[in-house]
Amino acid sequence: METASSRPVAPAAHTHWLTRLNAGDWLFAIAIIFGAGAAYSRYGQMMDTYEDAILFLHVPILIGLGWAWRPFRLFAAAVAALSLTSIWFYQGDLARAEQVFFLKYLISSQTAVSWMSVFFFTATGAYWIGLASRSDSAGRIGCAMTWIAAVMGTTGLFVRWYESYLLGPDIGHIPVSNLYEVFVFFSLITALLYLFYEGRYNTRKLGAFVLPVISAAVIFLLWYSFTRDAYQIQPLVPALQSYWMKIHVPANFIGYGGFAIAAMIGIAYLLVSRGRLASRLPELHVLEDVMYKAIAIGFAFFTIATILGALWAAEAWGSYWQWDPKETWALIVWINYAAWLHMRLTRNLRGAMLAWWAVVGLFVTTFAFVGVNMFLSGLHSYGSL
Amino acid sequence: MQHPTKRASFLDDLIELLSSMRFAISLLTVLAIASVIGTVVLQNQPANAYLNQFGQFWDPVFSRIGLYAVYNSGWFIAILAFLVLSTTLCIIRQFTPMLREIRGFRERAREASLRNFSHRASLEPTLPPEERSAAAIAYLTGEGFRFRVDEREGSTLIAAKRGSLGRFGYLLAHSAIVLICLGGLLDSNLPLALQMRLFGKTAVSGNMTFADVPASARLGPGNWSFRGNVYIPEGKISGYSVINVDEGVLLQPLPFTVELKRFHVDHYETGMPKRYASEVVITDNESGEVFERTLEVNKPFEHRGITLYQSGFDDGGSLLRFTVHGMTAGEHPAFPLNTEVGATIPLASSGGHTLEITGFRPINVENLSAPGSSGPPSTSFLGSGARAAGNNLRNLGPLYSYILRDPAGQAREYNNYMQPVQIAGHWYLISGVRTSRTDDVSWLRIPLDDDGSADAWFSIHQSFFVPERQVALIERFISHNPDKDERKSLKTVAGHVLTLFTKGGLEAIENFTVTNVPEDKRDEADMAFIQVLQSLTWEAWMMSREAAGKSVMEPDEINAPYLRDAFFALTASLRYGAPFYLQLTNFEQRQASVLQATRSPGKPLVYFGSLLLVLGVFAMLYIRERRLFVLFKKDEALVAMSSNRKTIDLNETFIRHCDGLAAALGASASQG
């Protein structure tokens, strides 16, 4: 590690992390607390203890995210601003989605999601140009586009949430309950995870690999909503009216997102290890590290998700594990990445083998995600195609 | 004297293998692949379904190797057992070394080995020697390290570390896997299989009352692991749960009785189900405690270690009142019939048919929009997610099903809607019929007259099919024609056509023309005959209207549709295959709720294991173990760092700590 010794000494490098926070961080924290407080004072009487708990847990989580990952603060602010504007425009009347220009063409849920799609596509293009022409500015544009897409998508989901309540208090629910909604969610989570790593490893070169997955998801989303009217807000059938579901699904998609990224990095790894694009992409050990981090976070959250799924199944179907196809495939995915993590710990199974495994893993994951609903019958009522 | 050692070494090798990471990986891979099978082959289906699917040859093979219940098959359990064994051995082998790792600081580390670390740097402190250790320690503790100091001749080693908890993560996560597998085993159907073996329990089939079930098919009340269904009609009480095992059932007495007061299904206005709820009264057999509860999906209730879930519903013998419209030759005034779902009724009146009322559903929401008829394309991309596009869901009201067996034993299944259904602006009574589950339904659509009743059509039907009525019909039909001779010929033609039609429908008429009319005249003749039939239909209609004291009309485009539909219905009625039309006039719904009763002793184990698993996994993946060594020599401070995971951030942290230490020791870093 000679590099260390040749660097100039950073003055007072060791300071407690709290003291590294700046004004922006504190402002963000205050805003979050204030927001949560406002939400509680407004809707508190309609919320049960579970929802109270969720609300208050969000405060530290969001603040933590914002502090650990500064760009997130701006993201959160933008989403909040847009969502609130949209809600303000609605004034409790769904019909206004058609009448008010801003709603119809900008920030009603459908429109926002459509914008998200547009921006994800352009981001993909920008990243590709960046890779092809080694231009950093193109990469920067791609990054910006991805951020905007994420903002629009998240806003879309928040507004959709609000809209669902306008349909009727008994219909309203958090939009993580059908295949359409979770696809939006998947695109968002994957994008945010990617953006996090992009900042962390400060390289914009991997966008060209990660964004295509998101675009693919978006294309499916558009096809699905177009051919099946899937974009309609549907009330929840009894089995889906579960607290567990509301955490289970998001946790799942952090998992899927991580695995998707890992697979695409895996492809980059295989290319570089064959000397292709080597000069344009990060070095192998960096790629390997990103792959590991992505799978690690994916695995951790997928573990939670699978367990929550079991808890939910226990309440809805009377048994925490029934080897229902969706459950079983979740297990298969999980086991697959457990194996991956172990391979990484064994001396001579690393390198290309791991990359291949991660790539194949995405197919397994995709099947567990959509394939099961398409081809196998099971208890998971939502999103059967 | 060789033997023991040999065996010992063999055992060591075996353990070595089982607890090796590679074995774990292969095991996990095998498990994953094995799990796939059960998702591809539908599990636990009735035997004949498999026979149809895989055929004479493969079916026995597949069932032999347990493809029809993969997750209970011996070999699958064996894989899991190996996973447990391997993990356990793995934990045992890692346990002591890990504890050592967690406790120890490696303060005995040699200078030479430190110099081999991949992360090392050498600093030249300007601080006076006696203050150096203190300064370094201050920095390290500030960074959350714990440390040991080792004074050696001519040098001091500060061995510091943090994040040892990550190692605990390994122990937690992996013992969690063992716990979960064991818990799962307790809740699998292994206990049931064992009981059936040990106590010679055998499933019974065929419908019998609980009282008739033999002791050999009753499980003990003390059974500590089971999962079965409790079927209770409204207003009834049950104290048993029924466990389905291969083709038959076992009876599991419960330590309490469940009475179903009411069962509700609430719907959203879209017609989607919103809530299934059973209002039950649970009475403990011993203490006589009484619990009034409402069981819902996702809201189970537990008593005496048994959990009750809302798992389904069924008809509990609804009372149905029918009007029976005769549809065969011979005078049949419509007559009433009162019965209930589940009843089997021999019908002497209609030549020895038997009627089985099989089902009743008061609410039936159908999507009546033609497929793909959604709103304009743009709608799915702009606006709110709330717009109801094209599809128009409609509640078609009560649907009742029955099976009719003719004397020959040939069964037909009928599904009728109680209320008229509007199709393309016209109203119909609708009845679907099929001879077996597999072939598709053919519909009888009976048009409604302007008074909204189907009676006119039944009367038309009688005029066509009842000989005495036929005469009157034909008389009326020819009466409009002034010419006497034409009337005579018309009469014979009409009579002929009518008999042909009532025997064999339009086919019969076609066959007739094919055999008796020259090629070039056939279409003409067919047209003529059909015209006759249609005017007969018209006349029959008018007759019925007169009989009912309603106005007689002139044919025009307003009443043309009725005429058309009535005629279609007549042709369809020939294929209807029932001697009567069963029209539901009134009902009193009785529902039944299906609860699931489970006792799962493994659950706490599994849940606790899951908790450990989450903690363990996060600890392993996110608590990084870092060991930092600072070796002070005369005019050098050697900094070396290691971790149990290779990740890039190790470099970063190392650089940070080097800078930190350099700052603390007032050193300018130099080549080591």
Ligand code: HEM
């Ligand atoms: C479903 C089964 C298993 C799961 C989910 C699982 C999960 C994990 C995870 C997540 C890690 C951390 C990997 C990392 O830090 O990158 C790990 C490490 C490890 N696993 Fe497993 N494991 C399983 C089975 C096994 C088995 C059967 C063995 C032994 C034969 C084993 C041995 C190990 C060892 C030795 C480590 C490294 C521990 C360390 O160095 O800190 N695992 N396991």
